[in-house]
Amino acid sequence: MLRYTVKRLGSLLASLVVASLVIFACIEVVPGDPASFMLGINAQPDTVAALREELGLNRAPHERYIAWVGGLMTGDFGTSYTYRSPVSEIVVERLAISLPLAIYALSLTILVAFPVGILAATRRGSLTDISVMATTQLGIAIPNFWFALLMVLIFAVNLRWFSAGGFPGWDEGIPAAIKALTLPAIALALPQASILARVMRSSLLDTLSEDYIRTARAKGLTGRQALRRHALRNALIPVLTIIGLQFSFLLAGAIIIENVFFLPGLGRLVFQAISQRDLIVVESVVMLLVFAVIIVNFLVDLAYAWVDPRLRSRA
């Protein structure tokens, strides 16, 4: 397990280095230079020169890259040009919305997908199974931002159960904050729950047809007991992998849903930064999101190898 962990850690570091190089290079190749890009075509030359100085653009690219990465490692993400405050402070503020939203959506995903997937697998071919397959097919095809709009129309505009968007802040109390995150979390969870329910169903169907399940039944276990003691555990392995991938997707994928509901999270921050040409914020937030995705994938790999020892020996 140790050898596997070290090997995976090596490729994690390599991924992070390459990802940071790619992101840094993207910002480097903006038309003109970052300073004139950020200020626009009508900027005065001395303003551009001042910003160049502030951003350290007069230094060589490799020096700037090292300074940027060094800063990231110590929590110094630079200073936002438009907000005039440290990017790390803004990010922490926004994470207080994006992270709970991703966790909320993932919880909903699991709470719905597990029972539905198990139900469909244990009643294969029944009306229940067919309805689950049809509904999940729809859930995968619905664009989640459109589903979000429909929910706003029904639950906010017509029924007035929820507000159409915005976030009251955690200071207003947890119930109010959770309420504001409910529609966005459902919108995010719908396609994910549909995918997960299908994975759960097919994985369980695979395990239920294994010989050891037949043996367990032959030993006198009821269908339910065999399911609980043997099939579910083994069926969970691919399901866990998907859950890990979904969490990182939810963190990055919330970008669009945050825009539908005007939630001041990381996603909205990225879009505001793009329209304000605040490259420092875009660069740091994208790196942070990629970092989160790579770390989650790494943890999923480790968890996977921990559950399934065959993977360790293959590495």
Place this chain on the structure above:
Amino acid sequence: MTEDGLFRAALKSRNLVVGHLLAAAFAIGALLSLFWTPYDVTELTIATRLQAPSAVHWFGTDHFGRDILSMIMVGAQTSIAVAIVAVGIGMGIGVPLGLAAAARRGRLLDETIMRGNDLVFAFPSLLIAIMITTVFGPSALNAIIAIGIFNIPVFARLTRGAALPLWTRDYILSARVSGKGPVRISVEHILPNVTNLLIVQGTIQFSLGILAEAALSYVGLGVQPPTPSWGRMLADSQTLIAIAPHMAMFPGFAILLTVLGLNLAGDGLRDLLDPRIRNA
């Protein structure tokens, strides 16, 4: 299975028939819009703005008085074009990479290609799109590139995975004995045997491409006005949803039905083309 038998099996597959019919409806709408639309989509008639669906405007009009049916027809062109080119980029680059990795299994080239793939996979496609549009500005072309880049590792992995077991087959061995090099073997013997898989995955990536284009256009990073796009239409509808809900309904259903059709077609094709599933 003979060609005739395959065709009969195809007609029996409900997924395949429904999926193809749905996808074909939108393809026909898009083709038709090249020559004719009920109204001109660039014509702004404020007098008839925000009209509900009627006999004159089947799907109603938007906030500029444009006919929504006509916009959906032209929007289908945008969606289909972006998705086709994006899948083309993914296949055009991903398949050769996958073939090369399989031919050089376990060697440096294979490792390099696969690690590169992992890295692109680690970037959520949306972030790639954001980076590209930040640097080069929002446009249909940049949306295509962003979606296309994300398709490359999908096809590379799939091709490599399917090609690896083929390299151990006897007919490949005899091809090698007869003096054919890895490139020729890949093109003449491996590629034809993975084509079915590529077609199925292509259909799925095509539907994902349509969803991605809609999402990017919705947040303003994709196709720019005045070119109609389904995502853009949904973005426009957002602030008017309380007074003109039809503006949000029709483009949404257009995306849903197209993606559903392609997914069903993909499922049906997989069942049909994979002999293991077909004979099960």
